[in-house]
Amino acid sequence: MATWYNQSSTEDFVLLGIFTQSPGDLVMFSVIMVVFPVALCGNVLFIFLIYIDLRLHTAMYVFLSQLSLMDPMLVCTNVPMMAVNFLSGKKFISFVxxxxxxxxxxxxxGSEGLLFGFMxxxxYVAISHPLHYPILMSQRVCLQVVGSSWAFGILDGLVQMVVVMTLPYCGSREVEHFFCEELSLLKLACADTSIFEKVIYDCCDFMLLFPFSIIVASYAHILRTVLHINSAQARKKALATCSSHLTAVSLLYGAAMFIYLRPKWYWVPSHDKVVSVFHMVLTPMLNPLIYSLRNREVMGELRKVLDHCSVGS
Structure with a gap:
């Protein structure tokens, strides 16, 4: 077996990764290394624009700032380790x-999924009950919503982490992925994992389907409201307000449901790797673009910042 594996601790896991030394994989790795800093800079810039413009200190932009905080954290959780392992050839990671x-x-x-549901x-409140919006989505309610997203996400993560990491791993420790992914880890456990798998899948189902049900119910009411609007311009404005969110939701839930809600017999490691890369790298880069390009307030503030920088230079 390779030297890098023999030198690792017996408690280490081995991440088999997603890339080889083939020209195609090297090109893909290079693309990801370019997208990675773009995603970080885009989200940091988006948070900065919301922070400096008092007009953007509303519920919608508070949610967007939290989304732009979660996305770079998600990218940094896995991509740097993937890059180090690929470049160094040392693919092991400690148990902790x-x-x-x-x-x-x-x-x-989990937190990001819940946040999308609350968004x-x-x-729905902004379109169907505009007069009551300041009350229904007050600053206090907004902070409670953001706190709830983080709280449920942390609880879900701790439960799944404790379940997976308390299993005995006495055989192969080669993880068929580029990061420590739960389904790949469960396959390495040398014990009956049926109960644990049920706990994991129940947690995943709840964290995916609960916010998804909020999204479906909200947009059902929004559609009913839009159909009763007489002004074509008002209908267009209402739909434009929702288009960015629906695009981002499609990216998130498309990837998550493919990984966690498809039948077990259709589980193919290579498919999960590709979808995970898309979810963890491309989606965080696209979200700031999705929410800014269709948003005149954000683009206006960006132009002000650029003009100020050009005058200062």
Whole structure:
């Protein structure tokens, strides 16, 4: 077996990764290394624009700032380790680091999913009950919503992390992924994992389907409201308000449901790797673009900042 594996601790896991030394994989790895800093800078810039413009200190932009906080954290949870392992050839990760990586990933994905659900409710209130919006989505309610997203995400992550990392691993420790992913880890346990798998899948189902049900219910009410609007321009404005959120939701839930809600017999490691890369790298880069390009307030503030920088230079 390779030297890098023999030198690792017996408690280490081995991340088999996603890339080889083939030209195609090297190109893909290079693309990810370019997208990675773009995603970080885009989200940091988005948070900065919201922070400096008092007009953007509303519920919708508070949610967007939290989304832009979660996305770079999600990217940094897995991509740097993937890059180090690929470039150094040392693909092992300690048991503790594996548990932390897995736990942070679940926390961030769960929190982000709940946040998307609450954002759809925010759109529903803004379109269907505009006069009551300042009361229904007050600053206090907004902070409670954000806190609830983080709290449920942390609880879900801790439960799954404790379940997976308390299992005995006495055989192969080669993880068929580029990070410590729960389904890949469960396959390595040398014990009956049926009960644990049920706990994991129940947690995943709840954290995916609960916010998804909020999204479906919110947009059902939004559609009913829009159909009763007489002004074509008002209808167009209402739909434009929702288009960015629906695009981002499609990216998130498309990837998550493919990984966690498809039949077990259809589980193919290579498919999960590709979808995970898309979810953890491309989606965080696209979210700031999705929410800024269709948003005149954000683009206006960005132009002000650029003009100020050009005058200062």
């Amino acid at each position: 680091c594996c548990g932390l990586q897995f736990g942070l990933f679940v926390i961030l994905v 759809s409710y925010d759109h």
